[in-house]
Structure formats: C-alpha cells, structure tokens
Amino acid sequence: MKEAIAKYLRYLETVKNSSPHTVSNYGKDLRQFLEFLSPPDSVPPALRAVNHGMIREFVSHLHDHGLEKSSIARKLAALRSFFKYCVREGRVKESPARLVPTPKLPKRIPSVLSAEEMNGFLNQLAGMVGRPSAGSGLSSQRGHGGAALAEEGLLLRRDRAVLELLYAAGLRVSELTGLNLVDVEQKERILRVRGKGDKERIVPYGTKAQEALEKYWPVRDQLLRPANGSDRRVDPHTQAVFLNYAGRRLTQRSVGRIVKKYVRLVNVNWDLHPHSLRHAFATHLLADGADLRAIQELLGHQSLSTTQRYTHASIRQLLEVYDKAHPHA
Numbered sequence: 001m002k003e004a005i006a007k008y009l010r011y012l013e014t015v016k017n018s019s020p021h022t023v024s025n026y027g028k029d030l031r032q033f034l035e036f037l038s039p040p041d042s043v044p045p046a047l048r049a050v051n052h053g054m055i056r057e058f059v060s061h062l063h064d065h066g067l068e069k070s071s072i073a074r075k076l077a078a079l080r081s082f083f084k085y086c087v088r089e090g091r092v093k094e095s096p097a098r099l100v101p102t103p104k105l106p107k108r109i110p111s112v113l114s115a116e117e118m119n120g121f122l123n124q125l126a127g128m129v130g131r132p133s134a135g136s137g138l139s140s141q142r143g144h145g146g147a148a149l150a151e152e153g154l155l156l157r158r159d160r161a162v163l164e165l166l167y168a169a170g171l172r173v174s175e176l177t178g179l180n181l182v183d184v185e186q187k188e189r190i191l192r193v194r195g196k197g198d199k200e201r202i203v204p205y206g207t208k209a210q211e212a213l214e215k216y217w218p219v220r221d222q223l224l225r226p227a228n229g230s231d232r233r234v235d236p237h238t239q240a241v242f243l244n245y246a247g248r249r250l251t252q253r254s255v256g257r258i259v260k261k262y263v264r265l266v267n268v269n270w271d272l273h274p275h276s277l278r279h280a281f282a283t284h285l286l287a288d289g290a291d292l293r294a295i296q297e298l299l300g301h302q303s304l305s306t307t308q309r310y311t312h313a314s315i316r317q318l319l320e321v322y323d324k325a326h327p328h329a
Helices: 002-014 020-037 052-064 069-088 115-129 139-151 156-169 173-177 207-223 252-265 274-287 292-299 309-325
Strands: 190-194 200-204
Touching (some): 002 069, 020 069, 052 069, 115 156, 115 207, 115 252, 115 274, 156 190, 156 252, 173 252, 200 292, 252 274, 274 292
Antiparallel strands (some): 190 200
C-alpha cells in the first residue's frame, strides 16, 4: 500500500498538476489512514484487503478524536481519489471508499466587507504610497537586509499592487503568486490566470489595480538586482510578477502576512485574510447586478453551487442594511 500511495502522489504532481499544498495534504491524509490500519508491530494490510468497513472505522476514529467535519470530509476525499486512481490502474477491482458517506457540512456564509469598507481600506493604502518615504529607492537600502526593507515601508508599492489585484480580479492567492509577466496584458487590462487543475481563464482588472501595478514595476526592477549590481532578469524564476526582497517569487504565506500587516497599519479590527478580498470581489459584483454565471466564470468555479454562496452573503448584507435603516425594522 505504501508503494501505491507513493505512485499516486507522483501522479497528482506530474499528471494532474496538483498544487504542492494539495499533494502534501493528501499525502498526510493517506499516511494517517495507513497508520490507523497498521498499529505498532503489525503488518499493513494489502491494498486489495482494504474494505469500506475499515474506512468507516477510520472516519469514526477521527470523529471520536474531535476532528472537524470539514477535515474528515477532506480526508475522505483523499481516500476516494486514491482508490479511484487504484481502480483505473488495475490495482483494485472497485473502490471501497465509494460506499462511505461524506459527513454533512454546515453551509458557511463568507463574512464580507462592504464596498465602502473595502474602498476605504484600499484608498488608505494608496494614500500611504503617495508619501515621500514610500517612493525612496531600494538599491540604496540593500545593506540593511530584507527585514529592514519591509519595516521601512519600501515595499509598500508592491504590497498595494498585491491587494488591489486580489480585489480587482478576485484571485486565489495561488493564482496571484503564480502570475508571470506574460500573463499580464496591460493595454487591455486582463490577466491570464491558471486556476485549480491548471485551467486557464481570462480575468479583467480595473484602473485602480492598473495604477498600482504601474507604480510597482520600477520597484520590481530594483528587486531583480542583487547586492552586486548584476542583472538577474535572464533567470526564469524572475519571470514572476510579484517578487520578495531577494528577487524571488512571492509565496502564498507572504501574501497572508501582507494582508494582516496593512489591516494593523490602518488600525482596523478586521479578521481579514487574502481570500476575504476574493469574497468581497464576488459579493460586490453580485450586489451591483452582475450575472451569477459571469461571476462563476470570473472566479473559475467548476460548480455554480460554489458561486451561489455569495448570494447568501449578499442577502445577509441587505438584511443588515434593512435592520439598521428601516424605521419599523
């Protein structure tokens, strides 16, 4: 079974083009299942010996240990995908996971900032960029190291471009950090975005994001030059749109830190994370009359039911406005 899991993970990585995050999580889930089936000093069962009863016991074990239903559902999804692969490869005749029901998950309505709140937040960042300290050169500060760059606000132009683009195009964090220069069509203001399953879609962005990008490009050019002054633009790694202080592609974790940092800077008590800007993008489009199918296309959702979550968020905002404004509410 260990060998089958290893081959499956390589299949996810090389054939399915799954993200490293997905491959890592599925690997952990499958290894946890294998450990459950083989306590210390016991031999793991053969792949063909695994039945749906064993998987049900595994799900009960997870539930008894207080695991969230969403986490159990993810582990079950990993097992389903694995055994489906094994059936296709002829390793087993049928999937034992197909008979195990997924735990019912509560429908979560995303918490979304209003259009006014989001505009106010991004406009404050734009005001910070306009200050003289934000426009100072990077190359003269190289000796202070990467931490000093961030602390002195010299990457504010980049950070503003990151936040503007997340909101303007409704991007997932992985899609933003995966953007290359060839994916940005500045004249038409469109992005070629590679989403889940490496599916490509075209997404427009607005004038505010365009302005933020134009102010970021000079900063990016300076980030490409290391301390010795040589030009690293021939390095394929540096085709990334968004770079860190070392001239390397910005990571998803860094984007999360950027969002938290500027929420603190503007003294707002919001629990904001990168995906919040994607939620806001969809909800604000819907509130202004955009077609749900069009929003589905822009977000890159495979299922319309995923996009429909935003209708619930929009209705909730309308109810809040009603309760506050109607004299007989």
